[in-house]
Amino acid sequence: MSENGPETVLRARAIDQSFGDVDVLSGVSLSVPRGTVAAVVGPNGSGKTTLLRVLAGIAAPTGGTVSLQRGGTGARRVGYLPQRPAFRAGFSARDTLEFYAQLLDGVDGRDVDATLERVGLGEVRDRSVGSLSGGMTRLLGLGAAVLGDPDVLILDEPGSGLDPSMVERLFRVVGDLAEDGTAVVIASHELPAVEAHADAVHVLDGGRFVASGSPGELRSGTDATSLSEAFLRLVRTDAGETTVRAGLDETTEKTSAGETTERANADGNRSDVDGSEVTTDE
């Protein structure tokens, strides 16, 4: 937690998002105080990326508002790491960050070098982005996201494809940023790391938050011993099943038996860990 106080930096109110006939998000509200890490977890297709794009100001929601409160000393409002970052070929890692730095006031080459060191790419700064491994490319994406010390940092599955040590390093970097006052929203499937580093966890399923709270609250509310176990109980999926959500409808496929069961609008039966309202942490 930060020492800068608990004021809310990012506030989303009643976000709806539809693509044609498909409703992806419905009435999602979220507040992220300065200096905290908020994790959004949920099955594949539950709307995490859509929500993060709305929060980052990249996509306009069908309904609802997203507001930002400035107040940090950084050069930009929002930093964003997409789910699959990629960069223009032919440039080195340093060239790439230098280009982004030129778009920001008061950010120079020294900040670029410091950012590369911070995300663990100092040794490969002059290597072409085409020759970076998938994990390194993701770390470079993290570097582009944190450049200029944004007030809000939005990371879409930053640990995907990284080995456990890299995941740990990444979450440590995220934790350090939060310590410095950044409000972080992170979508992740790395539940042990989320459990260790997140201040609040929001479980998104079927386009709605079905539970919100600290990792401890989610564990105790579901009588689980770990966040992973709590997650499985909250999204009603047993280990051994694969779950894919399609908009507000959902399909659960039992891989072991090859059976397919469709459940429509199952979120109507959900309750949060306290048995009360499910959509907001405000």
Place this chain on the structure above:
Amino acid sequence: MSESGEGTGDSEGISDGERISDGEGIREKERIDRSRRDRVSDTVRNLFVIATRELRTIVRTPAILALAAAFVASVGGVAWAGTGGRGGFVPLTLDLLTFVEVLVPLLAVAFGYRSILGDRGTGELDVLRTFDVSRVSYVGGVYLGRALALVSLVVGTLLAVGLLVPTLTADIPTFLAVNEAADSGVRYVRFVALAAVFTLVVLAAVVGISATTRSVRTAFALAAALALALVLGIDTALVAGIASGLVPGDGIGVLLALSPNSAFRGLVLSTAIGAVGGAEVAAGEPLLNGVGLLAWWLVSLSVAVRRVWPVVESIEE
């Protein structure tokens, strides 16, 4: 503002509160002006940052460099082997005119069809938006960078082969311009300038396609279709229309101005060629041709700016 205070310095009848309000109004206006200046300054700065990145991308893309080399070799070959280089500037212009009409659209496709689509595909477009880059900065920067590279290639190559004329022509011209009928370097420079304008217009259309489409396949298909239409399709349709009587003979000047290729050709014939063998060339209306090219350029870039990404309202507390 006091309703009675029409003249400057007239403070009679204005309450203290109104004076404070006046002062606040001026400060607010100054703040808005300063904010507007900052925005313009940021837009221009970001535009040049992005243009620089585009230039660096071009010089680091082997396929584009190979195409550029092929263009230089082809134009050089035409100038060397054809009658143009040995015959003077006007023959050289006539030799190169069709060549430029065909090759420039193809080069523009190569230089531009992935320009914006590439960033969309990698996700960098989304990342760039979090750096508060405006649509004008981004599209303008991409276009400027690519245009600088492509126009430099076209203009540099044409000027270089123009230098062959004094070398290869037996009767070496020692003047730039004497009279309307003379074969002069000035006429060739006009052709090169018009080729630069034509290049800018066609590239704008290709960048517009790159901003509008969402897949490489669609972008390439549309850009190739555009090049084909410019090089062959529109002229063929006009000829067929005239032959069938659908297009009236007296409206041909307007219709020629609608296609960048025929507008460019008309301008070259009217300003860089003039009279051939003592006979005036029917080249349409120069003004209409100019307006046609300007319209293509403006519409293409406007479409690119509007379609590159949707505006998302930002709310700050």
